[in-house]
Amino acid sequence: MAKTPLQFRHNGRDVAIFVDGGTNLLVALRELIGDMTPKFGCGQGGCGTCSVLIDGELHLSCLTLAETVAGRSVETLDGLKEGPNLHPLQRAFADNFAAQCGYCTPGMLMAAKALLDRNPQPSRAEVVEAISGNICRCTGYEPIINAVLAAASGGRARA
Amino acid sequence: MPVTVKTFTSTHDAAAALSSDRSARYLGGGTLVMRALNEGDISISTVVRASDHAMTRIDATGSRITLGAGVTFARILVERDLAFLHAPARSIGGPAVRNMGTVGGNLFAPVPYGDFTVAMLALDATVSVQGGLGGREIALDEFLQSRDRQTGVLVLAISFAKPGSAEAFRYRKIARIKPKGGAVITLAAHLPVNGSRIVGARVALGSMAPTPIRARAAERALEGRSLDASTISAAAAAAVEGTSPGDNALASAWYRREIVGVHLKRLLSGQE
Amino acid sequence: MTRHRGRGIASVNYPIGMNLGGDPSQALVHSNPSGKFTVALSSIDLGQGMKSVTRQICAETLGVPVEDVYVDTADSDTGPHCMGSFASRGTHRVGNAVMAAAREARGVMMEAAAEELEVNAADLETDGRGNIHVKGAPHRSISTKDVAIAAQFKQGKTISGRGIFLVPLSDVDPETGEMSPATCYAHACLVAEVEVDDETGEVDMVRMDSAYELGRALNPRLVEQQLVGGAWMGVSHALYETPEPYYPEPVHGPRDFVEYLMPGPGDICPHDIAVLERPAPDGPFGAKGPGEMCANPVLPAVANAIFNAVGVRIDDLPITPEKVLRAIKAQGGARPQPRR
Ligand SMILES: Cc1cc2nc3c(=O)[nH]c(=O)nc-3n(C[C@H](O)[C@H](O)[C@H](O)COP(=O)(O)OP(=O)(O)OC[C@H]3O[C@@H](n4cnc5c(N)ncnc54)[C@H](O)[C@@H]3O)c2cc1C
Ligand code: FES
Ligand code: FES
Numbered sequence: 001m002a003k004t005p006l007q008f009r010h011n012g013r014d015v016a017i018f019v020d021g022g023t024n025l026l027v028a029l030r031e032l033i034g035d036m037t038p039k040f041g042c043g044q045g046g047c048g049t050c051s052v053l054i055d056g057e058l059h060l061s062c063l064t065l066a067e068t069v070a071g072r073s074v075e076t077l078d079g080l081k082e083g084p085n086l087h088p089l090q091r092a093f094a095d096n097f098a099a100q101c102g103y104c105t106p107g108m109l110m111a112a113k114a115l116l117d118r119n120p121q122p123s124r125a126e127v128v129e130a131i132s133g134n135i136c137r138c139t140g141y142e143p144i145i146n147a148v149l150a151a152a153s154g155g156r157a158r159a
Numbered sequence: 160m161p162v163t164v165k166t167f168t169s170t171h172d173a174a175a176a177l178s179s180d181r182s183a184r185y186l187g188g189g190t191l192v193m194r195a196l197n198e199g200d201i202s203i204s205t206v207v208r209a210s211d212h213a214m215t216r217i218d219a220t221g222s223r224i225t226l227g228a229g230v231t232f233a234r235i236l237v238e239r240d241l242a243f244l245h246a247p248a249r250s251i252g253g254p255a256v257r258n259m260g261t262v263g264g265n266l267f268a269p270v271p272y273g274d275f276t277v278a279m280l281a282l283d284a285t286v287s288v289q290g291g292l293g294g295r296e297i298a299l300d301e302f303l304q305s306r307d308r309q310t311g312v313l314v315l316a317i318s319f320a321k322p323g324s325a326e327a328f329r330y331r332k333i334a335r336i337k338p339k340g341g342a343v344i345t346l347a348a349h350l351p352v353n354g355s356r357i358v359g360a361r362v363a364l365g366s367m368a369p370t371p372i373r374a375r376a377a378e379r380a381l382e383g384r385s386l387d388a389s390t391i392s393a394a395a396a397a398a399v400e401g402t403s404p405g406d407n408a409l410a411s412a413w414y415r416r417e418i419v420g421v422h423l424k425r426l427l428s429g430q431e
Numbered sequence: 432m433t434r435h436r437g438r439g440i441a442s443v444n445y446p447i448g449m450n451l452g453g454d455p456s457q458a459l460v461h462s463n464p465s466g467k468f469t470v471a472l473s474s475i476d477l478g479q480g481m482k483s484v485t486r487q488i489c490a491e492t493l494g495v496p497v498e499d500v501y502v503d504t505a506d507s508d509t510g511p512h513c514m515g516s517f518a519s520r521g522t523h524r525v526g527n528a529v530m531a532a533a534r535e536a537r538g539v540m541m542e543a544a545a546e547e548l549e550v551n552a553a554d555l556e557t558d559g560r561g562n563i564h565v566k567g568a569p570h571r572s573i574s575t576k577d578v579a580i581a582a583q584f585k586q587g588k589t590i591s592g593r594g595i596f597l598v599p600l601s602d603v604d605p606e607t608g609e610m611s612p613a614t615c616y617a618h619a620c621l622v623a624e625v626e627v628d629d630e631t632g633e634v635d636m637v638r639m640d641s642a643y644e645l646g647r648a649l650n651p652r653l654v655e656q657q658l659v660g661g662a663w664m665g666v667s668h669a670l671y672e673t674p675e676p677y678y679p680e681p682v683h684g685p686r687d688f689v690e691y692l693m694p695g696p697g698d699i700c701p702h703d704i705a706v707l708e709r710p711a712p713d714g715p716f717g718a719k720g721p722g723e724m725c726a727n728p729v730l731p732a733v734a735n736a737i738f739n740a741v742g743v744r745i746d747d748l749p750i751t752p753e754k755v756l757r758a759i760k761a762q763g764g765a766r767p768q769p770r771r
Contacts, residue, residue: 001161022162022196022206043197045190046688051255058255063193065186067164097656101478114254128696132339133253135688138478140663141696143656337697341689407683408676408690414753421630
């Protein structure tokens, strides 16, 4: 079957690849572009570790037909750091011990970024809602919630 | 296995492609279709898309509201005129699923899904479909009863009358996991009031049958009455009548039958 | 509708590791010519902090900065043998092995330094910042880097050490069957408070208060992380997760993460934790290990709290709303127990 050419912006850089019909964006990112930061957890939409931003909106890359991002902007965890510096969310995750095995972390960070981009001062309930599509097996969520709140308040602890 | 992706600008052509090929599947937000492809579902060999803007239009200005089939839950959540639908829209998935999943796809979503459709059913919605031969309007209730046979059609939009008041429409989803989880059961009620009497009561239930259904016995218990304690008890007692829930990993049929009346009572009496 | 509050308590006495075959773990430590140290293990870090804590143990024992130690757990084929990451044994067993290996490597390092400084090794000490100097004469000093270079290129020595930890076999008393299955025990006590809805059987976690006695907490933040995350998993096992919801019937098993139930970020409750440190005589720097114990007391505490709230005793996990509701109906309604 003929492959389909596909162009989009990947972390601010134009990329062009050829995809099989039905390929999901997660496979396109990992196997065709070589960006291993979005993880494969389930391929069913249930775990959230494949989360990316498409035109600034949180999407599950495993459930996104790759062709639908033609001409759009896709952001992954790989684009989060600013040069050699960690993004404030990454810093806050480290400071708050918000990762253990780290498998959920790429998706958690993207979900948190999607939240803070729109709502820089979220309440705890809003953070809980924002990460509700992402499963963490290790941390019990509390450190992750605290990390996002800490990043939102610029590193200052909040009540 | 690779599939063929066909994108049409006209809904007419998309409908024709769907109706002419049994292995063609329409791709809405893809939250269920892509999962099937990822799992290697060989019954799908063609994926059909329609890029017509009508598919994603929201018309909420008048007394009759129309939602294009491709409208996502996230779009509904930013629409102030649709505030009464924010609870059902917010109850679905996590944020990513709400950014992707559509109103049209929800009509086809199997148990434990279809929460938004429960809300639509309580609002007596009408579905506009485009088949191979032409378009038609079909009551959602009827659409759901024949859902298994609707595979070759394209849903264009869903429309319904705006509830007269905010309190007239109520919604509650019971899930084990918070704030996001698959439904144990879902309930929606539309109780228009004339004077102090309910006229045109609608109660819809999710996960109490293979598709969302109306709780007609409960509707009868409410019809023409005022919403007082005895009416509520009668409706709650009748909630289970006519249902046929199944067992799944979230809850058993027994449990669903036991609690549907409890939750209907709470919904109607405004208890948390 | 009535929601009933209930409180339950559970305590555990938890063995660290096991006794099968002596439960050994090995470690190898060596210095690179740059003066940095590598710890080779095949003990896998699944996120519990094995790498961090063995790095600390190695640095502390060698007397070098923690930045100068790298822990390599990459390969169980090529690494020294380990029984595995389970049974709360990592910090204790692997930590002891690393300590033994680092002690041996330190001996070689001090000999090599002594040769360079032309003194007796017994007169040297490390400053923990990457230098070795003569006791009482800090100016007579050499960096660990220079020692490593000298050992490698001049003295022809490998600065390295081997370590193993093996539990002495415990004989079984033929008369009584008595034996000692473990050499040290950690302890915990947890109080859970729940709210039970007597019309739906739903159980909400209200709060948890716990105390954990786990020897010395070598890395207090990692310990806290384990206890917080582990308690979440305890709640999950108590109330939510199972691959076989209709056990023993193998039907309607969860097909995805919507159906495989685990508490979401909106289901968690405040958890106040007190860590009590009573160093274990045979632990590395007194450590035992939080490990599995961080999840275990939650289950009986929650079951007890449900009993306290509505008077039903569920001994079958997970305690689903259905089980609670059936039991409440079977006894003819909720029977709240005296509030504790
Ligand atoms: C993690 C996760 C959580 C979820 N949580 C919920 C939840 O809480 N509640 C809930 O209700 N659902 C939930 N869902 C299911 C699903 O996301 C929603 O039901 C959503 O509305 C489906 O819409 P879609 O556009 O993504 O469907 P798609 O996957 O695009 O399509 C689903 C089906 O509908 C058909 N279809 C779609 N649009 C049309 C159309 N216009 N005309 C004809 N046929 C069409 C498709 O061919 C397919 O058969 C969840 C899914 C996931 C992965
Ligand atoms: S891999 Fe996409 S949600 Fe799990
Ligand atoms: S840190 Fe392991 S899944 Fe979140």
